[in-house]
Amino acid sequence: MPPVTGVYPDAAGDAMENGMTGSGYFRITPGGRDYIYREEYDMAEKITIALKRGASCVGCDIAVVNFNEHLFTLLTYADIVFAPTLLDVKYEDLKNLPDGSVTIGFYHGAVRNSDNEEMAKVMRDKCRFLIAYGACAHMGGIPGLANATTRKKILEQVYKKTVSTVNPEGTMPMETYTDEAGHDLTLPAFYDRVFALDDVVDVDYYVPACPPTHDINMQILSLVREFVEKGKPLPPKGSVIASVKTLCDECGRTRSRTISVARFRRLQDLKLDEDKCFLEQGIVCLGPATRAGCGAPCTAVNVPCRGCMGPTSGVMEQGASMLSAIASIISISDDEDKLSEEQIERLMDQIIDPLGCFYRFSLPKSQLGRVVEDVKEE
Amino acid sequence: MSEPFIPKIIVFCCNWCAYAGADLAGVSRLQIKPHFRIIRTLCSARVDPEFIMYAFRKGADGVMVAGCHPGDCHYIGGNYRTRRRMALLKSMLKQFGLNTDRFRLEWVSASEGEKFARVVNDFIDRIVELGPSPFGKINNRDRRRKDEPISG
Numbered sequence: 130m131p132p133v134t135g136v137y138p139d140a141a142g143d144a145m146e147n148g149m150t151g152s153g154y155f156r157i158t159p160g161g162r163d164y165i166y167r168e169e170y171d172m173a174e175k176i177t178i179a180l181k182r183g184a185s186c187v188g189c190d191i192a193v194v195n196f197n198e199h200l201f202t203l204l205t206y207a208d209i210v211f212a213p214t215l216l217d218v219k220y221e222d223l224k225n226l227p228d229g230s231v232t233i234g235f236y237h238g239a240v241r242n243s244d245n246e247e248m249a250k251v252m253r254d255k256c257r258f259l260i261a262y263g264a265c266a267h268m269g270g271i272p273g274l275a276n277a278t279t280r281k282k283i284l285e286q287v288y289k290k291t292v293s294t295v296n297p298e299g300t301m302p303m304e305t306y307t308d309e310a311g312h313d314l315t316l317p318a319f320y321d322r323v324f325a326l327d328d329v330v331d332v333d334y335y336v337p338a339c340p341p342t343h344d345i346n347m348q349i350l351s352l353v354r355e356f357v358e359k360g361k362p363l364p365p366k367g368s369v370i371a372s373v374k375t376l377c378d379e380c381g382r383t384r385s386r387t388i389s390v391a392r393f394r395r396l397q398d399l400k401l402d403e404d405k406c407f408l409e410q411g412i413v414c415l416g417p418a419t420r421a422g423c424g425a426p427c428t429a430v431n432v433p434c435r436g437c438m439g440p441t442s443g444v445m446e447q448g449a450s451m452l453s454a455i456a457s458i459i460s461i462s463d464d465e466d467k468l469s470e471e472q473i474e475r476l477m478d479q480i481i482d483p484l485g486c487f488y489r490f491s492l493p494k495s496q497l498g499r500v501v502e503d504v505k506e507e
Numbered sequence: 508m509s510e511p512f513i514p515k516i517i518v519f520c521c522n523w524c525a526y527a528g529a530d531l532a533g534v535s536r537l538q539i540k541p542h543f544r545i546i547r548t549l550c551s552a553r554v555d556p557e558f559i560m561y562a563f564r565k566g567a568d569g570v571m572v573a574g575c576h577p578g579d580c581h582y583i584g585g586n587y588r589t590r591r592r593m594a595l596l597k598s599m600l601k602q603f604g605l606n607t608d609r610f611r612l613e614w615v616s617a618s619e620g621e622k623f624a625r626v627v628n629d630f631i632d633r634i635v636e637l638g639p640s641p642f643g644k645i646n647n648r649d650r651r652r653k654d655e656p657i658s659g
Contacts, residue, residue: 277602449557452599456591465587466578470594470612477595484602496560500604501641 176232176357178203179223180212181252183245184272184323185238189263190214192340193235199350206357207232224251231255233353235262235336239272239493240324244317253330258363260349264339264437266326267369269493271339273323276492276499277484280321322499323492335369338423339437339490345370345422371422373442376434379425380416382406389460393479396433407433408458413486418444418451437490446496448487455480514568514634516543518627519558521551523581524616525573531620539624540631543571551575552585556596559610563600566643569609569634571627576614586614608633609640 180193193215196203209215210231211223234256240246253259264270275283288294288301306314326332338345348370355361364370372379384406394411407414407428415436416428423438440447459476461468468476480486488495520526526547532539548554551574562570572593580586593612601607613626 444557446557446560448599449555449560449596452556452595453592456595457588459591465584470590473590474594474597477591477598480595480598482602483595483599487599496557496564497603497642498564500602503604503606503609503641504637506606506608 176207176353177210177230178207178212179210179231179234179252179256180214181223181234181236181248182213183236183238183249183266183326184241185263185265186271187214188340189235189237189265192263192342192346195340195343196346196350197343199347202354203350206354220248220251223255226255228254229257232257234259236260236326237263237266237340239265239269240320240326240329241272241275242317242319246324246329249326249330258333259326259330260334260336261326261332262336263341264337264439264490266332267335267337267494268439268491269323269325270437270490273325273491273493274485274489276322278500280319284319325493328493333366334364335367337369337371337420337438342423342426344424369420369439369442371420371438374421375441376416376419376421376423376425376428376438379421379423380406380428380434381425382428384409388458390458391460393455393459401431403431413455413480415447415451415487415489417454418447418487435489436487439491439494447491448484448495451487452483512635512638514542514631514639515566516569516571516631516634517562517567518543518545518571518573519551519554520545520547520615521553521574521581521586522547522549524575524579525551525613525623527617528573528615528619528623531617532624533620535620537620537624539627542631542634543627550580550582550585551589552580552582554589556592556599559596563605563609563640563642566640568637568640568643569611569630571611571613571630573613573615573623573626576616579616604641606637608637 180190182190190212193212194200210226211218234252236249236252236259238245240249261267265272269276284301288296289299302316302319304316304318306316308314327335336345336349341349352361352363352370356363377384383404388406388409390408390411392411393413396412399410399412401412402410407416412433414428414433416425416434418440419434419436420438420441425434427434436447436451440450444450456477459479461476484492484500492499518529520529526545529545551572554572559570559572572589574586574589575581577586577590590612593610597607597610600610611626611630615623615626
């Protein structure tokens with residue numbers, strides 16, 4: 130067995146299942162995983178990297194700049210061939226590359242419109258390994274909260290209803306338009322819902338967090354470097370490059386064995402104890418349902434976890450596991466069997482927006498994925 | 508509508524009370540409409556909210572969780588946990604746009620075969636009234652192949 134490092138227990142288990150032996154790389158095939166040896170791997174001296182964004186705030190581009198001086202180390206064994214933020218390139222430059230010619234592609238941002246989708250597919254064709262970089266590509270992220278409404282409602286609000294909008298003719302965005310001179314103009318189609326990257330294309334690795342931290346970047350860097358220079362195998366396809374534990378494991382705040390909360394409050398409504406667990410103080414913190422690996426920088430500066438790392442590997446749903454945790458820690462002083470169902474429901478009403486709170490970064494990848502319209506309740 | 512609507516309903520039953528109640532309803536030959544499937548769990552607290560959401564994703568038109576009466580849990584306090592979670596889940600399902608009548612929590616003891624038959628029949632009637640779950644349609648769209656273009 131090759132030494133599969135402790136950072137990726139998921140990966141180690143996976144490798145064992147697949148009977149991986151020797152110093153193998155695995156190759157992406159349409160059917161799934163396929164491990165190959167370094168000698169078989171036809172690799173130029175330097176690897177190539179491409180960066181592309183979808184529906185994103187460009188924070189992940191900044192996270193790449195956050196490689197700091199390590200960016201120079203990276204450049205000793207890698208060439209960046211396409212990165213609109215860093216280089217003067219056009220989309221055609223990427224489209225003109227031969228298929229599979231880029232070693233690693235980082236795609237960040239969700240898939241929100243037809244342009245995002247097209248570029249995600251181009252990236253998939255050009256890159257041997259495609260990485261969903263950052264919370265939006267991983268699970269939909271903040272743009273994914275648009276799944277709590279519909280395209281129709283969003284356009285109505287933005288183009289008709291806001292106070293500052295002056296639109297007497299009711300002009301709405303059009304996908305195609307021909308101007309007086311006869312030029313055809315096009316806009317990407319705006320989808321009814323937001324997708325994560327792997328809803329649209331096959332993804333090899335996921336890098337969570339909003340944005341990926343310096344430590345996570347260094348993890349990727351050492352993985353890539355050892356792959357290129359020492360022939361160490363990459364983790365199996367589908368690995369999430371982070372820890373498998375929950376954030377509470379990395380959080381430095383102290384907590385008692387059992388947590389019991391009388392009333393949930395907002396940060397501004399109490400005097401915060403700077404060393405004590407947020408949940409114990411009645412602040413909703415998504416730590417128990419969130420994957421570790423970021424180093425808990427938020428809780429260290431008195432900001433509760435918002436869940437950008439996504440669910441841990443053992444669960445399907447971040448929101449549902451947080452929901453269970455929250456429901457269990459509310460303290461009930463009376464005999465619980467004397468409470469009626471309605472009283473319990475009223476008690477739970479103190480969580481004002483469970484959907485937006487528990488799925489802040491993962492709504493498109495949740496089981497239900499988006500809101501729907503059902504038969505109205507009487 | 509050309510074909511009559513046949514609802515898909517999942518009933519989670521705890522092993523010690525509700526499942527025994529369902530069994531009693533069976534051996535007592537009580538008439539229950541056939542549109543439900545029982546999933547037996549050791550305790551109603553084993554029913555993770557994500558199971559319920561998964562059921563809806565897979566096109567269930569209604570989900571019922573049935574357990575021991577409060578105070579009667581075989582594991583002393585499991586159903587208290589269930590009750591809390593399901594209350595919070597209900598408010599979240601409402602945010603997802605579901606009619607909350609599609610989800611029901613019931614307490615059925617091992618001796619209440621008659622009650623089991625009644626609540627399940629009631630629930631099925633209500634789901635038939637509501638019609639198919641909107642997540643059934645979404646689900647089909649989610650299952651599209653990756654090379655298919657997104658429509659809308």
